[in-house]
Amino acid sequence: MSAIQLRNLTKTFGDFTALKTMDLEIADGEFMALLGPSGCGKSTTMNMIAGMEEPTSGKILFGERDMAGVPMGRRGVGFVFQNYAIFTHMTVRQNLAYGPRMRGAAKAEIDRRVGAIAELLQLTPLLERNADRLSVNILQRVAIGRSAIMEPAIFLLDEPLSNVDAAFRAVMRTELKQLQRQFRQTMVYVTHDQLEAMTMADRIAVMDRGVLQQVGTPLEVYNNPANVFVARFIGAPGMNLLRGRPAESDRGLVVDLGPLGITPPLPDELAATLRGARGDVLYGFRPEQVALAQDGRGLAMPVTFVERIGARTIVHLGQGEGAVKAVFDNDVGLSIGQTAVVAPLSSSVRVFDAASGLAVRVG
Amino acid sequence: MGAARAKPAPRDEGARLGFRLTLPAQILVLFISAFPLLMQLYISVTDWSPLSGIGWWNAWEMWNSFANYTDLAADARFWSALKRTAIVMIVCVPAEFLLGLALATLFADDFPGKRIFYSILLMPMMVVPAVAGYMFFMLFQSGGPVNDILSTVTGTRVTIAWLSDPALALIAVMIADIWQWTPLMFLILLAGLVGVPEDQIKAATLLGANPWQRFVTIVLPKMKTIIIIALAIRVIENFKIFDTLYIMTGGGPGVATETISVYIYKVTTQDLIWGYVAAIALAILIVLSIVAVFAMKRMARARQVAA
Numbered sequence: 001m002s003a004i005q006l007r008n009l010t011k012t013f014g015d016f017t018a019l020k021t022m023d024l025e026i027a028d029g030e031f032m033a034l035l036g037p038s039g040c041g042k043s044t045t046m047n048m049i050a051g052m053e054e055p056t057s058g059k060i061l062f063g064e065r066d067m068a069g070v071p072m073g074r075r076g077v078g079f080v081f082q083n084y085a086i087f088t089h090m091t092v093r094q095n096l097a098y099g100p101r102m103r104g105a106a107k108a109e110i111d112r113r114v115g116a117i118a119e120l121l122q123l124t125p126l127l128e129r130n131a132d133r134l135s136v137n138i139l140q141r142v143a144i145g146r147s148a149i150m151e152p153a154i155f156l157l158d159e160p161l162s163n164v165d166a167a168f169r170a171v172m173r174t175e176l177k178q179l180q181r182q183f184r185q186t187m188v189y190v191t192h193d194q195l196e197a198m199t200m201a202d203r204i205a206v207m208d209r210g211v212l213q214q215v216g217t218p219l220e221v222y223n224n225p226a227n228v229f230v231a232r233f234i235g236a237p238g239m240n241l242l243r244g245r246p247a248e249s250d251r252g253l254v255v256d257l258g259p260l261g262i263t264p265p266l267p268d269e270l271a272a273t274l275r276g277a278r279g280d281v282l283y284g285f286r287p288e289q290v291a292l293a294q295d296g297r298g299l300a301m302p303v304t305f306v307e308r309i310g311a312r313t314i315v316h317l318g319q320g321e322g323a324v325k326a327v328f329d330n331d332v333g334l335s336i337g338q339t340a341v342v343a344p345l346s347s348s349v350r351v352f353d354a355a356s357g358l359a360v361r362v363g
Numbered sequence: 364m365g366a367a368r369a370k371p372a373p374r375d376e377g378a379r380l381g382f383r384l385t386l387p388a389q390i391l392v393l394f395i396s397a398f399p400l401l402m403q404l405y406i407s408v409t410d411w412s413p414l415s416g417i418g419w420w421n422a423w424e425m426w427n428s429f430a431n432y433t434d435l436a437a438d439a440r441f442w443s444a445l446k447r448t449a450i451v452m453i454v455c456v457p458a459e460f461l462l463g464l465a466l467a468t469l470f471a472d473d474f475p476g477k478r479i480f481y482s483i484l485l486m487p488m489m490v491v492p493a494v495a496g497y498m499f500f501m502l503f504q505s506g507g508p509v510n511d512i513l514s515t516v517t518g519t520r521v522t523i524a525w526l527s528d529p530a531l532a533l534i535a536v537m538i539a540d541i542w543q544w545t546p547l548m549f550l551i552l553l554a555g556l557v558g559v560p561e562d563q564i565k566a567a568t569l570l571g572a573n574p575w576q577r578f579v580t581i582v583l584p585k586m587k588t589i590i591i592i593a594l595a596i597r598v599i600e601n602f603k604i605f606d607t608l609y610i611m612t613g614g615g616p617g618v619a620t621e622t623i624s625v626y627i628y629k630v631t632t633q634d635l636i637w638g639y640v641a642a643i644a645l646a647i648l649i650v651l652s653i654v655a656v657f658a659m660k661r662m663a664r665a666r667q668v669a670a
Contacts, residue, residue: 085562089584099570
């Protein structure tokens with residue numbers, strides 16, 4: 001019942017296409033993150049699921065039921081707004097009781113449900129407090145409780161952590177994830193923060209400029225980005241991409257990066273797929289999956305900058321088109337001006353077609 | 364040096380500087396408000412009139428030991444003027460409020476031609492009240508446009524003597540007041556309405572509230588402060604209703620539309636008993652002050668809750 005299907009969903013505002021033929025299936029009880037930079041269409045998608053906006057074309061189904069023309073008050077979705085939209089002129093109790101009260105539930109019934117939800121969210125001691133002077137984590141719980149009391153099958157959260165400072169965000173991430181385990185509802189979570197998406201979501205839908213780029217588990221999206229956008233967007237810093245051309249060498253198929261030299265040989269499956277392909281490719285590897293080559297076999301590049309951030313050291317290498325970053329767990333003792341020879345771990349190498357930007361899939 | 368002299372605490376220093384800086388303004392305010400008030404109070408306990416041949420500052424010679432106030436309590440014309448004013452207020456303020464609120468709700472959304480209607484709607488407020496009075500004086504003539512329209516609608520010749528019929532004159536006056544001051548109510552309420560947070564309205568909708576429930580549970584409580592301001596302004600202004608009314612009816616026929624302001628005006632210019640006028644004016648000031656204090660208290664409470 002509470003699975004969501006988006007079929008061919010498109011939304012235009014005048015000449016502007018906010019969302020282009022999006023297809024997505026969200027399973028019952030799944031925590032799906034819609035991730036992308038601002039303007040990617042994630043909020044538009046969410047608003048259409050909630051019924052705040054009508055799709056220009058395409059369908060939204062909850063279970064088997066087409067939601068076209070169903071007004072937002074009748075969709076049975078819980079919605080947590082970016083700023084929580086708590087009714088500030090009411091008490092916490094009145095906020096929680098709002099939904100049942102508007103549906104004409106009996107007084108005793110409302111009290112019972114408010115009591116239960118407040119207990120679950122640890123809001124019981126705060127019930128009589130005015131809602132205009134509450135801290136953010138309490139506001140968040142009230143916002144969730146106010147929706148949860150309606151027992152919606154679907155929960156939509158619109159960047160609920162974007163107004164919170166970084167330290168607190170970690171606490172609230174954990175809290176949210178625990179809440180979802182308690183409620184077991186389908187959750188759609190809109191965010192531009194990949195850390196939130198990676199840590200909380202069962203699956204992530206990465207979007208850019210109104211187009212769905214990739215759907216997958218956090219690790220799938222991280223390890224096997226479908227295209228150049230996802231590769232660059234996921235990860236901090238994103239994947240290194242170097243332009244080059246496949247070439248045969250005595251050690252196997254490599255990528256000729258021009259002035260940067262040639263890469264270490266590609267893994268066998270990738271080499272097999274790529275052999276005989278024409279045109280430029282982008283040679284990609286994660287900054288975290290790089291080793292300093294002791295034998296001198298790797299990419300020799302000048303160190304241009306070193307960021308030491310305690311647990312990790314980020315080394316910037318090369319310049320312009322050929323710039324890459326490497327992340328090491330410890331201070332590797334490199335300094336600006338030195339030349340480092342880096343070798344991407346063979347298993348982490350991904351290759352993208354330079355013309356289409358799509359990943360070259362193995363097999 | 365000044366080691367023995369204790370330095371004033373910085374806060375004292377700041378307060379004293381503040382006092383010195385605001386002193387000229389304070390004196391000005393004193394002259395503007397306190398002086399006339401005291402003068403009025405002084406004259407109100409005398410029989411002084413401009414015809415009495417002595418300056419107002421010598422009015423104590425005509426001390427009449429609060430006779431003005433006892434007269435006022437027994438002045439039937441005063442009480443009926445007060446009652447008429449109250450009627451105007453009780454009819455006009457709610458009418459202006461409801462019309463203004465309805466229009467503001469309408470104008471909170473977009474519709475074609477909104478800007479033109481908006482300008483048209485605000486025009487009555489811009490008209491000089493005396494001119495509005497003249498307009499309605501003409502409209503309500505027995506051979507005037509209002510009767511013409513009624514004739515066309517009903518199909519029979521209507522010749523209602525609006526302004527010379529004691530029962531209808533007050534109605535005509537109230538229609539003019541509503542016409543002129545609904546726009547102000549509309550403007551203030553519209554400002555309040557667009558200030559209601561949209562996401563809270565959306566949240567209410569998602570929780571299943573219908574438009575009426577949203578209006579009652581979200582919109583109205585959020586607008587409480589501004590509604591109190593709008594009502595207070597109109598109650599006080601309505602209490603002082605004069606120019607439009609005076610031009611339309613002159614308080615007549617007879618005393619049928621004689622409100623408190625008209626009464627004061629007549630006593631001042633025709634009877635010239637200024638000691639008595641001062642007493643009436645003070646009595647009204649007290650009534651209006653009570654209204655204002657009440658409104659401000661409600662406002663403070665509303666702000667505390669709504670913030």
